Amino acid sequence: MARHTPFHERTSVLNTTQLWSHWAGYLSAQRYQLSEKFEYFAVRNSAGMFDTSPLYKYRIHGRDAETFLGGLLTRDIRKCRPGHAQYTIWCDDDGYLIEDGVVIRQSETDFLLSAAEPNLAYFQDRIGRLDVTIDDISDEVAALALQGPKSREILTKLSPEIESLRYFQTIETKIGGAPVTVSRTGFTGDLGYEIWVENANALALWDAVADASDGYGVLPFGETALLMTRIEAGLVLIDVDFSSSRYAWTDADRTTPLELGLGWMLRSIDDNERPFIGRQAIRRELAAGSRWHLTGLLIDWKDWFNLYDRNGLVPPKDHLPGAYESILYDDAAEPVGYATSLMYSPMVQRHIAIARVLPELSTPGHQVNLEVTINHKWQQVKATTTQMPFYSPPHKTA
Amino acid sequence: MANDRTYDAIIVGGGHNGLVNGSYLAKAGLKTLVIERRHLVGGAAITEELYPGFSFTTFSYALSLLRPDIIHELELVKYGFKPLLMESTFAPMEDGNYLLLGQDHQANIAEIRRHSKHDADAYDQYSHDVNRVCRAIKPLLDNIPPDITSRDPEELVRMASLAQHMRDLEPRVLHNAVRLLTGSAADFLDDYFESEILKATLSSSGIIGTKVGPRSQGSGLVLLYHYMGEHDGDQSSWAFHKGGNGGFTQVLARAFQGFGGEISLESPVARVITSNGKATGVALEDGTEFSANIVVSALDPRRTFLELVDPRELPSDLVENINRFRFQGTSAKVNFALDGLPKFPALGDRADQFRGFTNIGPSLDYLERAFDDAKYGWYSQRPYIDACFQSTVDPDMAPPGKHVMSGFIQYAPYDLKGSDWDTEREKFGDTVQAVLESHFPGFGDLVLHREIVTPLDIERVVGLSEGNIFGGEFLAPQMFFFRPAPGWNQYRTPIEGYYQCGSGTHPGGCVMGAPGKLAASQILKDAKP
Numbered sequence: 051m052a053r054h055t056p057f058h059e060r061t062s063v064l065n066t067t068q069l070w071s072h073w074a075g076y077l078s079a080q081r082y083q084l085s086e087k088f089e090y091f092a093v094r095n096s097a098g099m100f101d102t103s104p105l106y107k108y109r110i111h112g113r114d115a116e117t118f119l120g121g122l123l124t125r126d127i128r129k130c131r132p133g134h135a136q137y138t139i140w141c142d143d144d145g146y147l148i149e150d151g152v153v154i155r156q157s158e159t160d161f162l163l164s165a166a167e168p169n170l171a172y173f174q175d176r177i178g179r180l181d182v183t184i185d186d187i188s189d190e191v192a193a194l195a196l197q198g199p200k201s202r203e204i205l206t207k208l209s210p211e212i213e214s215l216r217y218f219q220t221i222e223t224k225i226g227g228a229p230v231t232v233s234r235t236g237f238t239g240d241l242g243y244e245i246w247v248e249n250a251n252a253l254a255l256w257d258a259v260a261d262a263s264d265g266y267g268v269l270p271f272g273e274t275a276l277l278m279t280r281i282e283a284g285l286v287l288i289d290v291d292f293s294s295s296r297y298a299w300t301d302a303d304r305t306t307p308l309e310l311g312l313g314w315m316l317r318s319i320d321d322n323e324r325p326f327i328g329r330q331a332i333r334r335e336l337a338a339g340s341r342w343h344l345t346g347l348l349i350d351w352k353d354w355f356n357l358y359d360r361n362g363l364v365p366p367k368d369h370l371p372g373a374y375e376s377i378l379y380d381d382a383a384e385p386v387g388y389a390t391s392l393m394y395s396p397m398v399q400r401h402i403a404i405a406r407v408l409p410e411l412s413t414p415g416h417q418v419n420l421e422v423t424i425n426h427k428w429q430q431v432k433a434t435t436t437q438m439p440f441y442s443p444p445h446k447t448a
Numbered sequence: 449m450a451n452d453r454t455y456d457a458i459i460v461g462g463g464h465n466g467l468v469n470g471s472y473l474a475k476a477g478l479k480t481l482v483i484e485r486r487h488l489v490g491g492a493a494i495t496e497e498l499y500p501g502f503s504f505t506t507f508s509y510a511l512s513l514l515r516p517d518i519i520h521e522l523e524l525v526k527y528g529f530k531p532l533l534m535e536s537t538f539a540p541m542e543d544g545n546y547l548l549l550g551q552d553h554q555a556n557i558a559e560i561r562r563h564s565k566h567d568a569d570a571y572d573q574y575s576h577d578v579n580r581v582c583r584a585i586k587p588l589l590d591n592i593p594p595d596i597t598s599r600d601p602e603e604l605v606r607m608a609s610l611a612q613h614m615r616d617l618e619p620r621v622l623h624n625a626v627r628l629l630t631g632s633a634a635d636f637l638d639d640y641f642e643s644e645i646l647k648a649t650l651s652s653s654g655i656i657g658t659k660v661g662p663r664s665q666g667s668g669l670v671l672l673y674h675y676m677g678e679h680d681g682d683q684s685s686w687a688f689h690k691g692g693n694g695g696f697t698q699v700l701a702r703a704f705q706g707f708g709g710e711i712s713l714e715s716p717v718a719r720v721i722t723s724n725g726k727a728t729g730v731a732l733e734d735g736t737e738f739s740a741n742i743v744v745s746a747l748d749p750r751r752t753f754l755e756l757v758d759p760r761e762l763p764s765d766l767v768e769n770i771n772r773f774r775f776q777g778t779s780a781k782v783n784f785a786l787d788g789l790p791k792f793p794a795l796g797d798r799a800d801q802f803r804g805f806t807n808i809g810p811s812l813d814y815l816e817r818a819f820d821d822a823k824y825g826w827y828s829q830r831p832y833i834d835a836c837f838q839s840t841v842d843p844d845m846a847p848p849g850k851h852v853m854s855g856f857i858q859y860a861p862y863d864l865k866g867s868d869w870d871t872e873r874e875k876f877g878d879t880v881q882a883v884l885e886s887h888f889p890g891f892g893d894l895v896l897h898r899e900i901v902t903p904l905d906i907e908r909v910v911g912l913s914e915g916n917i918f919g920g921e922f923l924a925p926q927m928f929f930f931r932p933a934p935g936w937n938q939y940r941t942p943i944e945g946y947y948q949c950g951s952g953t954h955p956g957g958c959v960m961g962a963p964g965k966l967a968a969s970q971i972l973k974d975a976k977p
């Protein structure tokens with residue numbers, strides 16, 4: 051039976067649609083309102099509350115915790131000081147991506163790592179003789195995200211220290227009487243926070259945030275609105291934009307950090323002091339070049355219009371992310387890449403997609419043709435490569 | 449004359465059409481000046497803090513017909529374009545019941561079934577049929593209509609392609625188009641539906657801004673016009689721009705300035721200066737003169753032809769046509785600052801029904817009776833109200849927990865029999881508030897501030913003649929070939945270099961930008977050596 055998150059007593063009442071999906075064995079609201087788009091606008095224009103409790107959460111601690119994570123994670127954990135968080139990834143020996151996640155460093159020797167998929171066995175099997183303990187606290191800790199331009203103002207009412215929290219900083223504080231960890235992180239590409247709390251205090255936290263939000267037009271939002279915001283934010287998603295190398299059957303189904311636009315995580319790859327899993331393979335890739343490069347795509351609005359119009363249709367502007375892959379071609383009809391996340395973006399006012407293209411097309415401004423199926427025929431619409439994120443308001447990092 | 453008062457193009461009037469027109473001209477490289485009478489641009493599309501902490505969309509309040517091309521061609525996203533979603537239409541009924549339609553198709557069908565099982569099925573057919581008509585008609589909004597008075601080969605080509613377009617339509621679509629363009633909203637809806645509340649709610653978009661009732665011929669045209677609105681491609685769903693329609697016109701002003709255009713505020717233009725039948729500039733009321741070989745009036749046809757220039761310079765048949773061009777404004781607004789959201793008894797503490805349009809016009813009879821009052825020269829005793837609690841969509845419109853309500857009211861005829869608007873203002877406000885009170889008991893206790901906007905105010909403040917919100921009635925004899933007059937429906941005027949781009953030109957009113965854009969294309973074409 052699907053389990054309930056610690057916020058379920060509240061979310062089950064708020065979810066007027068009673069539409070739920072399963073996420074890590076938990077019921078997770080697809081949308082709370084009849085209009086997921088209205089929830090999306092709450093995030094973009096006010097703030098939204100998202101129950102992100104189903105994330106897997108690992109407490110990784112012990113004298114050697116930094117050394118352990120330094121060898122496991124691709125991004126240099128030594129650069130993450132206590133009170134900070136890092137978006138990070140871990141790879142296999144061949145330099146293929148296993149997963150991504152966020153790690154919060156609570157002290158020199160204490161880390162909280164969250165990820166969408168289970169990784170406990172994989173992590174524990176790599177501890178070896180190091181002094182490290184990993185506790186799977188997934189079922190003990192709840193997580194609530196408050197995302198959107200009004201989130202700081204609202205949370206500051208509950209804990210004044212939050213006002214000065216910088217992008218990817220974290221603090222230990224109290225909200226609604228409950229001890230919490232607040233990180234200025236999120237998956238929406240907006241100003242936003244994630245609040246980590248013991249299950250027993252979850253409802254008190256929810257109620258405190260909901261009360262402080264009163265009058266601001268804040269709404270709970272579900273997975274659909276979250277997925278819209280993450281595409282605009284240019285954030286890749288496991289099982290949509292990439293698959294874990296642990297469960298891929300072929301290398302075609304695997305992705306390297308460089309291919310996924312995460313090269314910026316590799317700044318200290320030449321530092322011999324920190325060997326990590328996949329390092330040698332990634333260095334070889336850096337020298338030899340990658341198969342693909344990640345890019346954003348802006349679909350030509352006029353061409354999109356004309357294509358559908360010529361086919362006798364009203365051009366759809368569907369904000370729901372498409373759950374399919376579309377092939378990209380050059381003008382000679384040769385395949386040059388593939389788009390993994392396609393949607394109509396209300397902020398950009400055109401269709402956008404996250405895609406991978408051949409390295410020579412990776413810089414912004416290249417034109418490609420995206421395949422779409424209209425009237426049971428494969429047809430093509432013009433698109434231009436562009437830098438991501440598609441939407442990045444100044445308040446995100448300010 | 450000082451060189452810094454010389455421009456390539458001057459636009460009289462900083463409404464949204466003037467700004468769109470100016471942006472296209474500036475983008476094409478012309479040194480362009482927009483001259484606005486008031487202290488802010490936007491015209492009928494402005495947002496003002498009329499009560500501390502509360503932003504009012506004094507006049508125009510929703511966005512949907514804006515041409516998508518304009519968003520992209522003028523790079524409006526870069527300048528802050530942000531259309532938020534108005535989620536639903538809520539229609540309270542006199543017996544305490546209601547109709548609530550939103551974004552979820554299945555839920556809408558279930559909701560209509562509460563009123564009529566027949567209509568729940570017919571609703572999809574209706575939407576499909578009207579959407580198909582919209583697809584057929586929309587290209588007309590984005591192109592300059594033919595000049596039926598001309599035998600110029602270019603015009604004959606335009607006529608031929610229009611005929612071809614009609615010929616290509618499926619007979620059923622063409623017939624539905626004609627039914628809508630010539631008939632009444634009520635007749636069209638009667639052919640699909642039996643439910644009073646559904647018919648009344650759908651028909652109300654057929655009377656907006658126009659002196660017709662839902663049973664008058666001509667209301668079909670107005671219904672169709674509004675149905676062509678969209679939010680992100682979603683036909684018949686409307687947007688609320690961040691910060692209201694004033695937020696939108698500020699985006700336009702930034703785009704215009706981004707293309708190098710200049711704006712002169714608090715500069716009422718007295719007249720267009722002409723020499724030997726050509727426009728050479730404009731003179732302000734204070735005597736300041738600006739020169740340009742292109743002068744564009746973004747005002748309504750009466751001002752364009754009868755006030756800014758000397759009508760004696762114009763052909764008399766044009767003057768005659770403009771003289772009889774109907775304005776007869778019939779709309780007003782009553783806007784409120786509220787201490788909280790009202791309650792609708794049948795929905796208890798629920799408030800999500802207010803996140804869109806609240807449509808008070810519960811039956812065709814109700815709307816038609818409201819119109820009857822106007823026919824005989826008085827404002828409706830039980831008026832139609834299109835209310836929007838805009839702070840539910842954009843919380844920045846009011847302090848936390850407080851709300852601002854835009855109330856669009858019909859009918860309020862410009863000419864009152866035996867009285868005038870300055871005398872009737874407060875009584876009119878009370879009449880409107882009484883209707884709100886009857887649907888939302890306790891409404892009056894929430895009122896912190898009330899702003900009454902009569903048709904006379906619209907005329908005085910915005911400059912729209914007789915307060916007609918569309919710069920001239922949406923009646924078939926005043927549309928397309930004939931907007932604002934036969935032979936002068938292509939943005940030119942008999943005075944060389946003098947153009948028109950306001951809502952009184954094709955396609956017409958609403959925050960749509962099409963007149964401004966199409967006029968710019970004509971001007972730029974004429975300017976080519």
Ligand SMILES: Cc1cc2nc3c(=O)[nH]c(=O)nc-3n(C[C@H](O)[C@H](O)[C@H](O)COP(=O)(O)OP(=O)(O)OC[C@H]3O[C@@H](n4cnc5c(N)ncnc54)[C@H](O)[C@@H]3O)c2cc1C
Pocket residue numbers: 460461462463464465466483484485486489490491492493506507508509510511512513715716717718746747779780781856906909910911912916917918919949950951952956957958959960
């Ligand atoms: C009450 C009301 C509600 C409406 N609601 C909606 C709605 O919700 N949605 C929608 O799409 N449409 C709505 N409309 C219609 C829409 O707002 C108008 O059709 C549109 O804004 C008109 O734009 P415009 O640029 O053609 O003219 P205007 O907005 O009228 O602009 C003309 C400008 O010229 C200026 N001016 C006048 N005379 C002079 C002079 N002598 N010298 C210099 N400047 C001068 C005026 O001050 C004004 O700024 C509404 C209109 C009204 C009045």
